[in-house]
Amino acid sequence: MKTIDTDILIVGSGITAALMAARLSETTTRRITVVEAGRQTTVFAERAKTRDRFIAYGEDPWRRDHLDDQNASGITHGYSPNMHVGGLAMHWGGVTPRYSPEDFTTHAMYGIGTDWPFTYDDLDPFYQEAEERMGVAGEQGPPALDPRGKPYPLPPLPVNYNLSQLQEWATGAGIATWSTPSAKNSIARDGRAQCQRCDTCYPVCPTGAKYSPDFTWNALVAAKKVTLIPETLVRRLVAEPGTGRIVRATGNRTDASGEEVTITAKTFVLAGGFVWSPHLLLLSRDTAYPDGLANRSGLVGKYLAGHRNVGGQITLPMELYPGVNSQHSLVSKQYQRASYRGRYLRHDLRIWESDAGRGPRVRGDDGRPLFGDALLSDWRARAKGGTARVRAYYDVLPDRESKLVLDPARKNRFGDPMPHLTFKDAPESAALREWQEGQLRDLFEQMAKAGKGTLRLQNSTNDIGQEHPTGGCRMGDDPANSVVDGWGRAHDHENLWVAGAPAQVSAGCCNGTLTFVAVGLRTAAAVAKAGG
Amino acid sequence: MIDDRNRPVPEPAGLPPSRRGFLKVAGAVAASAAAASVGCAPPAENDARQSAFGASIQRTVGFDRPLLNMLGDAVLPEALGSAGRLAAVTSFVAWVDGYDPVAEEMHGYGYADVRYLPADPAPGWRSQLDALDTLARKMGQKPFVELDVAARRDVVSAALASTRETVMPEPLGASHIAIALLAHWTASPAAKDLAMGAHVGVLTCRPLAGTTTRPLPIVGVAT
Numbered sequence: 001m002k003t004i005d006t007d008i009l010i011v012g013s014g015i016t017a018a019l020m021a022a023r024l025s026e027t028t029t030r031r032i033t034v035v036e037a038g039r040q041t042t043v044f045a046e047r048a049k050t051r052d053r054f055i056a057y058g059e060d061p062w063r064r065d066h067l068d069d070q071n072a073s074g075i076t077h078g079y080s081p082n083m084h085v086g087g088l089a090m091h092w093g094g095v096t097p098r099y100s101p102e103d104f105t106t107h108a109m110y111g112i113g114t115d116w117p118f119t120y121d122d123l124d125p126f127y128q129e130a131e132e133r134m135g136v137a138g139e140q141g142p143p144a145l146d147p148r149g150k151p152y153p154l155p156p157l158p159v160n161y162n163l164s165q166l167q168e169w170a171t172g173a174g175i176a177t178w179s180t181p182s183a184k185n186s187i188a189r190d191g192r193a194q195c196q197r198c199d200t201c202y203p204v205c206p207t208g209a210k211y212s213p214d215f216t217w218n219a220l221v222a223a224k225k226v227t228l229i230p231e232t233l234v235r236r237l238v239a240e241p242g243t244g245r246i247v248r249a250t251g252n253r254t255d256a257s258g259e260e261v262t263i264t265a266k267t268f269v270l271a272g273g274f275v276w277s278p279h280l281l282l283l284s285r286d287t288a289y290p291d292g293l294a295n296r297s298g299l300v301g302k303y304l305a306g307h308r309n310v311g312g313q314i315t316l317p318m319e320l321y322p323g324v325n326s327q328h329s330l331v332s333k334q335y336q337r338a339s340y341r342g343r344y345l346r347h348d349l350r351i352w353e354s355d356a357g358r359g360p361r362v363r364g365d366d367g368r369p370l371f372g373d374a375l376l377s378d379w380r381a382r383a384k385g386g387t388a389r390v391r392a393y394y395d396v397l398p399d400r401e402s403k404l405v406l407d408p409a410r411k412n413r414f415g416d417p418m419p420h421l422t423f424k425d426a427p428e429s430a431a432l433r434e435w436q437e438g439q440l441r442d443l444f445e446q447m448a449k450a451g452k453g454t455l456r457l458q459n460s461t462n463d464i465g466q467e468h469p470t471g472g473c474r475m476g477d478d479p480a481n482s483v484v485d486g487w488g489r490a491h492d493h494e495n496l497w498v499a500g501a502p503a504q505v506s507a508g509c510c511n512g513t514l515t516f517v518a519v520g521l522r523t524a525a526a527v528a529k530a531g532g
Numbered sequence: 533m534i535d536d537r538n539r540p541v542p543e544p545a546g547l548p549p550s551r552r553g554f555l556k557v558a559g560a561v562a563a564s565a566a567a568a569s570v571g572c573a574p575p576a577e578n579d580a581r582q583s584a585f586g587a588s589i590q591r592t593v594g595f596d597r598p599l600l601n602m603l604g605d606a607v608l609p610e611a612l613g614s615a616g617r618l619a620a621v622t623s624f625v626a627w628v629d630g631y632d633p634v635a636e637e638m639h640g641y642g643y644a645d646v647r648y649l650p651a652d653p654a655p656g657w658r659s660q661l662d663a664l665d666t667l668a669r670k671m672g673q674k675p676f677v678e679l680d681v682a683a684r685r686d687v688v689s690a691a692l693a694s695t696r697e698t699v700m701p702e703p704l705g706a707s708h709i710a711i712a713l714l715a716h717w718t719a720s721p722a723a724k725d726l727a728m729g730a731h732v733g734v735l736t737c738r739p740l741a742g743t744t745t746r747p748l749p750i751v752g753v754a755t
Contacts, residue, residue: 055735056627057704058649060636066646075644082639091638160743186740196737203638207737321747323724323734360700360718360727362692362711369692371685375714376609376726383727467641 001260002253006033006227008527009249009265011234011280012272014087015513016500016520018213018220019133020271023521025225027528032226034217035263037233037254038084039064044214048206051198061204062091067254069412070233072275072404074421076306076465078512079275085230086213087273092513093202093327094183094210096136098127099508099515100336101147102346106395106506112344112428113397116505117477117486118522124149126518126525131181134211134517135189138181145176145333154186157195157328162320162353166388167330169316170351173450177330177351183211183514190215197325231255235416237268237284237293237496244493246293252414266532269497270473271520274304277502278404278472279419281483294473294490294498299483301405303474304423305398305507306466310440311391313356316453320386322355335392335443336509344428345436347394348510349443354389357456358382390447392440395509396466397426404472423466468512470504488523495532499523591652593629599661600625600713602677606684607710608717611726620717627703627716628654650704657709664691664710729753 007030010017017034024032041062042050050061066081082088101120106113124147131138132153139156140146156179159167163179170177184195184205195209205212220226235251246268253259270277278301282292292300332349360379364370370378407420425433441455448455476482479491488503490496500520501512508515604621605614612620633652668676668687676687688710695707703719706712717723724734730747 053632054638057631057635058637058702059632060638062639066639068646071644073644078641079644080639080641081644081646088641158740158743161746164744195740197740197743198737199735203640321728321730321732323721323732324747325740325743326734360714362695362697362700362714369685369689369710371607371688372681373610375607376611379718379727380729 001262004033004229004261004263006263006265007031007532008033008267008269009263010034010269010271011249012036012087012270012276013085013213013217013228013230014271014273014500015089015092015213016273016516017269017271018086018216019130019517020269020499020520020524020527021220021226022133022216023129023524024528025220025223027525030266030532033263033265034226034228035232035234035249035251035261036085036228036230037070038067038082039230040214041065041084041086041090042204044208047204051200051204051206054200054204065090067233067412070254070418072279072419072421073407073410076421076423076469077467078306078469079421085217085228089513090212090214091203092212093511094205095329095511096131096134096138096181096183096514097331097333097348097510098148098181098518099510100333100346102337103395103506103508106397110344113395113426114474114476114505117475117482120147123515123518123522126521127514129521130514130517131183133216133521134183134514135185135192136181136183136514137179137186137195139179141178141331141333142176145337146178152181154189157182157184157186157325159330160324160328162322162324162386163328163330163351165318165320165386166316166351166353169318169388169451170330170332170447173447175332175349175447176334177332177349180329180331180350181514182328185209197328199323199326201327232261233414234263234280235283235414237280238286239284239289239293239493241288246493246496258413267495267497267527267530269499269523269527270502271499272502274469274472274501275404275419275421277498279406281473281498282404282406283416294483294492294496296492297480297483299400299474299481301419301472302400302403303398303471303505304402304404304421304469305396305471305504306423306469307393307396307507307509308466309391309393310437310444311389312441312444313354313456314388314390314444314448314451314453315357315456316386316388316448316451318386318451319384320353322353322358322387324353326353326355328352343435344432345394345439346509347392347436347440350391352389354387355383356387356389358385358387388453390444392443393467393509393511394436394440395429396507397429398471398506399424399426402471423469466507468507468510470501470507470512470516473498473502474505475503476505487526488519489526489530497523497527591629591631591633592655592658595625595628595654595658596661597621597625598677599665600709602679602684603661603664603688603710604713606681607688607714609726620720621713623720624713624716628657628712631704653704653706653712657712660691660709664688667691725750726753 013036053059054061065084104116107115137154138152188194192208231254233251234249249263285292330351402424406417410418473483500516608617634648637647665676703715721734
């Protein structure tokens, strides 16, 4: 059996863990150990090659990126089977909007949902820190819509030719837009290249311009500031009867040896995301804690949150050239700031260039195959004009029974039940859903009309479930209705912390990763202050 | 005699020719067939592809190139010129040869199961290529390669009568080799630029500078 002793144990190695470890390494002298169940995936030097094969064939550019028997069921959009050093942010799109101030106070402002135990202003310095650690390129939006304490660390990615045409249209439709903030180097920084707009940010950036957690891990490990141990699955946390202090983590190597591992530490930080952090707490049930650790409230695994989107394609009388920088977009926070039309609806708005419906055809209108120059001529005619892709994430309030449970029918090689997830809207969101989605379609219709265009194609919001999921260990001031306090510390265990997404009360209505990290950095600040 | 004479790389010595002279070699050899790409990028270098169980995958690679060249000549745009059409066929062959059947797909957001790419489409495409020649002989009493462009297109049209695609599919999903060849070419950055009549460089890493100006037109291409 392998035994490890450390001061701070971080379970999980995703983006929240990486940037928390970076902060802790600067603010404490304590030994930091990070354990990751998966392996190291494709190293930077191999990414240009794996990108080529992704483009050519659709192959997974991330090698050795999952464990066959360590997976969840009943998942939603925003989940992936990936389990490896760096987590899902190895293949994220790098989009980094902040939540809006209202996301933290929906109950106080609108009488709906649950307020967070801190405000946007409280989180602002940690947002800033997250942006600086990743290197976020962003454009300051209108301050009333896009408040922030300090400027973005990097200049924005350019509003390219296509987006400038679309921005003019959006402005004419009465919508303020700006360059979407992104963790992509608009200028060379931190030894990483300037963005080369390769158009494969998601799933793989071949140049290193997009931030991914491996850059942080490589630097921390090289400087011997942390010990990173891959292929080590923590399966149980053990609490000391009486005090409730966590005294050790136990588990196994996930390599062929399957060797047992015991880790003793003074401080335990769960940074395994919205699935694996609550899962570990539920797995850690024993006679003293029959419902799992940190679960006095019965809310571990509960209040899983996310948001849905309504999207469309709008054909417009303008000439666009899709592919100039196709993953970059315009963003608006105009609709995040308040309910409108008398009922609760808050959403973001993103606008991209699009080539939807403008590709080549096999057959012409007469049904006969197209060959040679006739095919090319037909394609050229279809390629002319412009299409905007529009999408709005709207706020979905979570129900208590939006939950993760242990599924005894699905077990890993060690016999641990795997997680099963069920997402459920709170009654107020369920009642508003049809009206909300209708309003968003109306908005897109109005946008199309303003540009003398046509709205085409609308996804069903049932297609992909809820996105950018959070929750499962929600934070709050009252131990009766929350799992951790406002700093991420478990109410029931003084040396146990839950970091990032799982601690969140809600999922806002925009991409979530920056907020997961900011919340995690706030927890890291508290961990350092708490000592141990 | 090895029929696949336009292969872009030297063929391994000592391999026995099969019925139509195709090469049957290890997948790792196939992947080394690096070619100048005007289509989807072929493997950048030898990728020692292994199955999930660690064994090399044996694949038959290559096509009857004279036949495939004449197919490409018939279906690809005249605007490419004969050299351009031949290059597109060469790139297609390298792409097919470099395919790793049933490799893991990219695990995107939204599903938990690990998904795999399709089985090797090449055997079916080879059979369809053979069938074009058979059909040509039935329809015109001549081998496919001896037909003029119009007659070859008639043969291909007849062969496509039972296919259903209306919009161009992903190359791997093409139901017929003629569509696969077209789909591979239309997926290329150069083809997209030609369709837009401008130097956009889709999926090509290029500097951020200049993104705010309208892409330069391709001289001589009317859009």
